[in-house]
Amino acid sequence: MQARFYNTLSRAKTTFQPIDSSMVRLYVCGPTVYDDAHIGNARPVIVFDVLYRLLRHLFGPNHVRYVRNITDVDDKINARARERGISIRELTEVTAQRFHEDVAALGCLAPDVEPRATEHIDAMVALIEKLVERGHAYAASGHVLFSVPSMPDYGALSRRPLDEMIAGARVEVAPFKKSDMDFVLWKPARDDEPGWASPWGRGRPGWHIECSAMSAAHLGETFDIHGGGIDLIFPHHENEIAQSRCGFGARVMANIFMHNGFLQVEGRKMSKSEGNFITIREVLADWPGDVVRHAMLKTHYRQPIDWTMAALKESAQTMADWSAHVGDAAPAGEVPPQVVASLADDLNTPQALHDIHRLAHAGGRASAPSAVKAAANLLGLMRDSASAMRAKALAARGVDAAAIESNIALRHAARAARNWAESDRIRDELLVMGVALKDNKDGTTSWELKP
Numbered sequence: 001m002q003a004r005f006y007n008t009l010s011r012a013k014t015t016f017q018p019i020d021s022s023m024v025r026l027y028v029c030g031p032t033v034y035d036d037a038h039i040g041n042a043r044p045v046i047v048f049d050v051l052y053r054l055l056r057h058l059f060g061p062n063h064v065r066y067v068r069n070i071t072d073v074d075d076k077i078n079a080r081a082r083e084r085g086i087s088i089r090e091l092t093e094v095t096a097q098r099f100h101e102d103v104a105a106l107g108c109l110a111p112d113v114e115p116r117a118t119e120h121i122d123a124m125v126a127l128i129e130k131l132v133e134r135g136h137a138y139a140a141s142g143h144v145l146f147s148v149p150s151m152p153d154y155g156a157l158s159r160r161p162l163d164e165m166i167a168g169a170r171v172e173v174a175p176f177k178k179s180d181m182d183f184v185l186w187k188p189a190r191d192d193e194p195g196w197a198s199p200w201g202r203g204r205p206g207w208h209i210e211c212s213a214m215s216a217a218h219l220g221e222t223f224d225i226h227g228g229g230i231d232l233i234f235p236h237h238e239n240e241i242a243q244s245r246c247g248f249g250a251r252v253m254a255n256i257f258m259h260n261g262f263l264q265v266e267g268r269k270m271s272k273s274e275g276n277f278i279t280i281r282e283v284l285a286d287w288p289g290d291v292v293r294h295a296m297l298k299t300h301y302r303q304p305i306d307w308t309m310a311a312l313k314e315s316a317q318t319m320a321d322w323s324a325h326v327g328d329a330a331p332a333g334e335v336p337p338q339v340v341a342s343l344a345d346d347l348n349t350p351q352a353l354h355d356i357h358r359l360a361h362a363g364g365r366a367s368a369p370s371a372v373k374a375a376a377n378l379l380g381l382m383r384d385s386a387s388a389m390r391a392k393a394l395a396a397r398g399v400d401a402a403a404i405e406s407n408i409a410l411r412h413a414a415r416a417a418r419n420w421a422e423s424d425r426i427r428d429e430l431l432v433m434g435v436a437l438k439d440n441k442d443g444t445t446s447w448e449l450k451p
């Protein structure tokens with residue numbers, strides 16, 4: 001099956017043809033590790049995890065190389081470490097560890113390589129030297145800047161009007177700019193900041209050069225797919241392209257650029273000042289990872305997503321419904337072709353989820369549970385057994401299953417003694433805990449969590 005992906009470079013869906021189908025190469029910009037990741041940061045991690053899983057399905061698990069970097073040198077990191085009175089290394093180690101825990105709980109596979117910026121400084125310095133040599137960069141007082149006018153088709157990815165790009169570039173204040181749009185490749189480090197020796201003195205890299213150097217180190221100068229959030233198109237990806245193409249003399253950096261849309265919360269932009277800023281950790285305290293992941297994948301990755309409590313509740317219901325269909329016994333079978341086809345059509349996850357829902361309700365077909373499980377697994381869902389999922393859902397809601405069972409036994413006794421008032425009281429108490437009882441004429445037979 002051939003996949004088609006929307007390419008931001010051409011603004012069109014194109015058939016995916018890897019450079020080398022024995023090793024498909026994917027790069028995604030990773031986190032800057034200064035604080036816990038928020039739910040908006042979770043979106044690209046989940047979206048590109050689905051892409052990674054699809055590529056592994058299509059080309060074989062050992063024929064895809066997924067690289068996602070960690071930015072561990074940055075102004076925000078320096079500021080936060082100072083604020084908290086801890087070392088930069090301590091801050092980045094702890095934050096990276098927490099990020100790994102968060103995204104694992106969301107069902108995301110670890111990338112094949114997770115390079116750290118601080119471990120690739122030599123490669124960055126070498127690339128900057130090449131850019132200077134080729135006349136695409138210049139040094140001035142400990143800084144090195146990329147010369148935007150030296151690249152005739154700069155801006156081809158974002159296709160922004162020149163004045164907008166100039167306004168965007170002005171945000172980055174740097175002395176010695178020859179042109180307003182020039183951007184920093186290297187800058188001097190203060191004594192209390194991390195710094196490395198370079199031909200331009202002790203300093204540190206700019207953010208954009210990190211990804212150019214690390215993607216080339218692990219995927220080569222030209223690779224298949226580069227992903228990230230839509231907010232990275234300009235200036236970050238535009239500048240990565242400029243550095244990589246001019247530095248390596250390559251026609252393209254990556255053949256396809258894919259970008260996921262924005263995330264807002266309950267109809268408003270997420271921000272600390274709005275008071276609607278949610279970390280992945282906070283969401284996971286209330287909801288199982290599968291529910292969060294399902295809620296994220298209900299919207300197509302290129303569309304903006306509105307993160308709402310209502311959508312989470314709906315996803316919790318759907319996941320409970322699917323796991324009831326699959327049960328504990330079903331092994332994962334073959335992935336139904338229509339689910340693969342939906343994902344191969346520019347990662348149409350809403351359609352794939354719809355396909356799975358139909359399968360779960362196909363009824364009567366003996367193969368349905370294992371097909372549902374296999375399809376859900378391809379989307380990174382239902383990796384746990386039904387009972388483990390139920391236990392996780394209970395734990396996330398702070399519900400103690402043993403306490404529920406003993407309450408049900410007490411209620412059973414009350415009913416046997418025809419003490420209806422006590423029976424109702426226990427039922428209401430369980431309702432407060434979010435547990436709904438299903439009675440039949442012989443007494444309670446089952447219970448479920450209310451979404």
Ligand SMILES: [Zn+2]
Nearest residue numbers: 029211236240
């Ligand atoms: Zn990047």
